[in-house]
Amino acid sequence: DQQVKQNSPSLSVQEGRISILNCDYTNSMFDYFLWYKKYPAEGPTFLISISSIKDKNEDGRFTVFLNKSAKHLSLHIVPSQPGDSAVYFCAAAGSQGNLIFGKGTKLSVKP
Amino acid sequence: KAGVTQTPRYLIKTRGQQVTLSCSPISGHRSVSWYQQTPGQGLQFLFEYFSETQRNKGNFPGRFSGRQFSNSRSEMNVSTLELGDSALYLCASSEGHASSYNEQFFGPGTRLTVL
Numbered sequence: 111d112q113q114v115k116q117n118s119p120s121l122s123v124q125e126g127r128i129s130i131l132n133c134d135y136t137n138s139m140f141d142y143f144l145w146y147k148k149y150p151a152e153g154p155t156f157l158i159s160i161s162s163i164k165d166k167n168e169d170g171r172f173t174v175f176l177n178k179s180a181k182h183l184s185l186h187i188v189p190s191q192p193g194d195s196a197v198y199f200c201a202a203a204g205s206q207g208n209l210i211f212g213k214g215t216k217l218s219v220k221p
Numbered sequence: 222k223a224g225v226t227q228t229p230r231y232l233i234k235t236r237g238q239q240v241t242l243s244c245s246p247i248s249g250h251r252s253v254s255w256y257q258q259t260p261g262q263g264l265q266f267l268f269e270y271f272s273e274t275q276r277n278k279g280n281f282p283g284r285f286s287g288r289q290f291s292n293s294r295s296e297m298n299v300s301t302l303e304l305g306d307s308a309l310y311l312c313a314s315s316e317g318h319a320s321s322y323n324e325q326f327f328g329p330g331t332r333l334t335v336l
């Protein structure tokens with residue numbers, strides 16, 4: 111039973127345009143959400159997070175939006191750059207602190 | 222500071238064998254968590270060790286075990302390997318308990334292939 115779902119395995123975007131990566135979750139008790147970025151042959155690196163008491167968090171080109179009523183969050187990258195091409199994982203922090211990850215979305219930004 | 226290191230980076234084993242993977246956390250970090258990444262299941266939590274004690278455990282069979290040493294280095298062991306154990310095994314370290322407030326830093330992973 112997937113508690114964190116990323117329904118799009120891949121996304122292709124033109125350089126300079128907006129990339130929107132989506133994530134849904136089922137457990138309303140999650141109180142913290144994170145996005146990680148992963149390049150091949152490297153471990154995931156933390157990108158941005160959001161607490162459940164907020165609905166938006168912004169860091170440079172990256173913005174995460176949280177819609178608690180819909181149990182949905184999204185990551186917006188504006189403008190997208192070729193170096194953003196990677197696999198993006200959405201994660202929720204469980205009650206014990208372990209991270210519960212989605213299956214990832216592979217983003218390709220074309221020049 | 223040096224990042225999280227994992228050894229070996231690649232490993233090939235046959236069914237029925239056992240394997241031990243090693244993780245050295247960032248200096249000063251006391252928590253080490255292990256994750257399994259497969260194409261079908263994404264990243265799944267295995268267990269967390271903090272100050273040599275297993276603090277939390279995911280939903281994996283008892284063939285998967287781990288331990289942590291006094292210097293915070295951690296090892297993960299998988300016994301009686303199955304084909305389905307082929308995966309990228311990632312470890313992550315954090316200063317305090319793995320939680321919303323303590324960022325986890327990941328190593329590059331060990332790619333295990335079971336033939």
